[in-house]
Amino acid sequence: MLKPQGNFLTLYMSLKKHINVLFKATALFWFGLPFFVQAQNIKVVTNHVGYEDNKAKHAVIVADSRLTFTSFNLIDADKGKAVFSGKISYSGPVGKWKNFEFWTLDFSSLTVPGTYKIQFASPKGIISSYPFTIGKNVLEKATISDVVYYFKGQRSSGLLDKADHHLVLPDTTDTIDAHGGWYDATGDYGKHLSHLSFSNYFNPQQICLTAFSLFKTYELLNARSGTDFRQVNRRILDEAMYGADYLVRMQVKNGSFYRSVSSPGPGKLPKDRVIQADEGNYRIKQTKDQSFTKTTSGKNWRTYQASYRSGGGLLLRRWL
8 A cells, every 4th residue: 555655645745846837837827928918019000911002001000108209110021121211290199099199101102012010119128010911912811811711610400400490480380491501600599681780770680691692792803804803703603502592592472571580598498499579678777777678479570571671671682
């Protein structure tokens, strides 16, 4: 029995030694952190997506006090050489936005594609931005494929989509085929044209706006010369048609469109899927103490459909 105890003691002492070393290293890091943060309280903010070669190009310096800056250089990140210089213009603070001070930089005249960094001298040393690109179609190249891929990943599928093929309409024995569409968010398996509507105006636009935007993007890219977007445009059209297919199924005969498919309950189970009405508890309060009851029972049939300003109008504008 003594040998296992000795092994345990050896292991314990070894772990204790390593823990002490880790603690000291952590302490040094945290005690040194204020100096690091202090050295970084001046920063230059660029467009992390990049800049179109023939469009405006601006950056912003942010500091927590009024300082003196004169000029900046644009550095070719690959060669390490300055290729452009310009003046720094003081813009001042923004009301009620802490103690930040702002300066603007304009390098719109630089049109040569490449990867660059902004550098300028400050009372606390040389400040440098993260690298950024200047080129053609930088926004499209950096975002479109990922956005389309995201929506494809949000498609209704599996047991939930199977259940949506036969959803019972409230207070009837009739069913509708409501499969397809995109889930509202990660972990939220509802599908909405709109919801959380507080008023007659400024209502969220969800599946309808997604389909509209995909079709519009397809049209704009298809009108461009060249073949840069030929392959991704196929994916865009496929996703747009997928959304339109769902919206056609959600159209009410002689009416508008069913507004929501809901997945209520903590389990979000397929058997609980329903066509959902406006809950009625999202409204503008008349007083701070006013409360509303969340209920969908006894609802007028109109509350199950999208109004003109909560999705229906956008659909009509697109396809009529």
